[in-house]
Amino acid sequence: MPISTARTKPNKMLFFQALIAGAFAIGIIAVFFPNILTTISSSTPNLARLRSHISAQPPAAIKNNPWALMAQIEEYADKAGHLMIFRRAKLDIAHGALRSMSQPPRVVLEFGTYVGMSALGWGAILKEIHGGDGMGVGGAVKEEGCRVYTFEKDAELVRMAREVIELAGLSDIVTVIEGTAGEGVRGLVAEGEIQPGSVDMVFLDHWEKYYLPDLRVCEELGVLRMGSLVVADNTDKPGAPRYLEYVRAGGEDGGVRYETKTYQSVTKRLGAPSAVEISTVVDLGVSRF
């Protein structure tokens, strides 16, 4: 008996010391690497719950109706609190920019699919602009060359996004491509699926450290045109300082040049404003490559 008591006390102390050290370490990570926690919290059980939430909706309410499906995904995010989706408030800002393009947009590249929230948005907006009802029905959008190519490196998310896009009736124009964004775009150009100067909008919503390198890939491949939009999410937080510096400097001398503007959106759940940067190609420059 005395032996076991003597053993338990230091063990208990060690346990509590480890607990305090662990909590401290998590605090440090949360302050300095907020991205990491977002990534950890978006793990599989949460996706399974989102799936159940979607399945629990009356099919007639969401089938072939991307806007209703987006509303359900956002409703789930409001309750569960940790989906890294491009919320409707920001989508509306981008929608306004797409609607006011002098040459109506047809081809969208999206970097970072996740559960397919923003991909639904781009598909619905293209259908609306090109005469469909924006609900997955009508309009000669496919025949008119409307396409959304969205890239996701996580195989499970690819499966989930494909299901969501199918449910919304958008799989005729929205293609989810598994793999890293930069390599994916190179592949599409090599296959002749994307022509030089044919991309109307690039949406950057993967990890912020890739924003600038992957925009440079698009420049190198010559897929942008005069008036193309480059929309980048969360440029303030977690933040994309090198990217912002680049577009705010107007791009590179002699290369593709941009005019850029920062928009702030406020969502009910997140409370604080969050930035989205919209840059317009104003000069294609002389390709260095």
Ligand SMILES: C[S@@+](CC[C@H](N)C(=O)[O-])C[C@H]1O[C@@H](n2cnc3c(N)ncnc32)[C@H](O)[C@@H]1O
């Ligand atoms: C913020 S989420 C995208 C949210 C999505 N646009 C939406 O609204 O639902 C970022 C996603 O980018 C993916 N990702 C990160 N780096 C990537 C890369 N280099 N290429 C492709 N996907 C990447 C992550 O796996 C994650 O699913």
